[in-house]
Amino acid sequence: MNQHIALLKHNKTIRILALIQLICYFGAWFSHVGIFTLLINLNAATWMIGLTAASAYIPSVILAPFAGVIIDRFRAYPLFFIFMFIEAITVILLLLVDSLEWFWFLQLMVFIRMGTAGIYFQVEMSLLPRILSKDDLKIANEIHSIIWALSYTLGMAFAGLFVAKYGVYNSFIFDFLIYIVGIALLIKLNLKENKKSTQQKAIHMIVQGFIYLKNNPFLIKLLLLHGFVAVTTYDTLIGILAKVNYKEILSASLTIGVLNTIRAFGLIVGPFVLSKFVNSKNLFYIFIAQGVGLISWGLLQGNFYLSFIGLFVTGLTTSTLWSYTYTLVQNVCDSKFYGRVIAYLDMIYLGIAAITSILVGFLYDLGLPAWLITVLMGVHFIIAALYYTKNIYHKL
Template identity: 45%
Template sequence: MNRYISLLRDEPLLRRLSLIQLIAYFAAWFSNVAIYTLLIELNVSASIIAMTAALHFLPGVLQAPFSGVLIDKIAPKRLMALLMVLEIVATLPLMLVDNVSLLWLLFLLVFIRMGASSFYFTLEMSLLPRILNDEKLKQANEIHSVIWSFSYTFGMAVSGFVVYIVGVKIAFLLDALLFTVAFFLLMTLLFPETKLKESSGFFRMFKESFTYLKNEPHIKHLIFLHAFVGFTAFDALVALMVERYYAQAVAVALGIGLLHSLRAVGLVFGPILIGKWVNNRSLVYLLFYQALSIIVWALVIENFYLSLLASVFVGFATTTLWSYTYTLLQHHTDKAYYGRVVAYNDMMFLLTVAVVSLGIGFLVEAGVSLSVITMLLGSSFAAAALYFIWIKNNFNIRETAFEDDKISPELEL
């Protein structure tokens, strides 16, 4: 924890970006419980719930080939401001959705909102390696992953209680207000005024990125490795668990909120306790741990209290896996391609999450139990561990921090 505090104290730009990130990401997920609660109240099918979960991630997949080039060409502050405005505009109309006939509006707003959110995320992740050296980058990614995980799960946890107390419409209004606060914090932030390098045309940069990936195959494999973390996207699974097993014991919104809040405990404290110990060797063991914890969760999934306890252990390694695999990719990527490579990485990650979400709905509709589905999700991490062993044996995968490898800020902010 002290190393995170020291980094934030020494890097004022990172400190402010982290605060904005905390508010914006928290807001991005705050209304999710309201959305899933609304869908359950409207008595929609499991496939509709799974489709809604997938829509949270599909925009990032579709825009990635273009967003990466834009990030490498345009100063980030302008893009950040525009993306936050889009999130505000796409959040307030959610208050109008009150019957099944307006599901199309909900789908459209979720698509726009999460498209802006994923673009913002990619933008910030490509910005960090431009302003920090490798050692600080690893810690910054850990901070970022803690904030993202905390916002992702604790945002939905808090929303569960808010929805239970004040209802879905007020939750959507509060969500928009959070985005507004983040927007004004961003507009008052002073970025360093450095000159933007001359860059190629849009389509040439687009083509160059594919040539780069072809010539650097280990980058592709690191992208695929990071995508495995997408198998921990449990939004649809948790909503269906509450509806099927726990609805008699607890209100829907509270059940969803409690499950996410307990997982948030593991997500937040995991990297604090084990983040500094993870390296290329221990990553294999961490992947096997993730597989085992999810499989154990599957075995107790029908018991609400045991499921809550298992959720803590399920989340314990997730944040560290996310941040370390992301840092590996950044560390092995040429700085001229940060925006594009990070965008493609996020595309694969979000595509995995979307496919997993849709797959959960498909399997449930086909009659597969939630316990078996959860075991399949856990088994994917055993496959990821074996995959990383293969990557290490076939490519020169370096550790993530070298004191003599410095990165200087060269992008106009």
């Protein structure tokens, strides 16, 4: 923990970016809970909920080749402003959605917002290895995952209560105002960036990026390893639990908020406990622990309160898996290709997340109970551990 605090204390850029991340992620969960609560209140079909969850990930899959070129061609500072402004506009436009007739408009807004949010994130993650040492980069990635989890915990906890008390549409307004604060904080950011002088055409840069990956098969294996972590996408699963399994216990918004808060608490605690422990030798065991956590959550889902135990356990290792596998990619990648590789990294990760969201809804509609779907997710991480041992461990 001391390392994390020291980096925030002595590096103003990381401190400002972390603060923006904290408040904007916090606000994003209000509209996140608001969107799914709105769909449930409008009696949306399961496939609509699953597609909406997937729409949070699909944009980065489609936009990845172009996003990588943008990041490698332009300076980070103006990109931060442009993308955050677009996010704010798409959030306030959600106020127009008042029936399922607006469903496809909702998908468009989610697509645009998550696409720009994804590129904003990729800009930041491409900037960090350019301004930090390898040791500080690992710490910065852990800070990112901790802040994500903290904002996730606080956001989900307060968002569920906020939506239940003040309604869906006020959650959209609140998120919009948070973005305005984030834009104001960006003004204080003082990035000393060299002007990117590349004159290459976009299509040439896209092709060049694919050639670079083709010539680096080990880097592709690292991208896939990070992609395994994307199966921790539980939005559709938690939506089903809120709508069906636990509907007699709490309202949908409160159930979504409570379950996500329990999970997020594990996400926060995990990096502090595992940061000094994780390395290439024992990453295998962390993948195994993630699988065991998911299996235990599935087996305990029959009891709302006992399921908290499994949900907390599965959260413990998620942040560490995400940050460590991300750092591996950043350290191996050539700096000239940071933007494109990071974009492809997110393309794979969010593509798998989108498939997971859709597949969970599909399997449930086929008749598989939520607990069995969760157990299958756990088995996936056992396979991931074996993949790491066979394809990556001995080459690090």
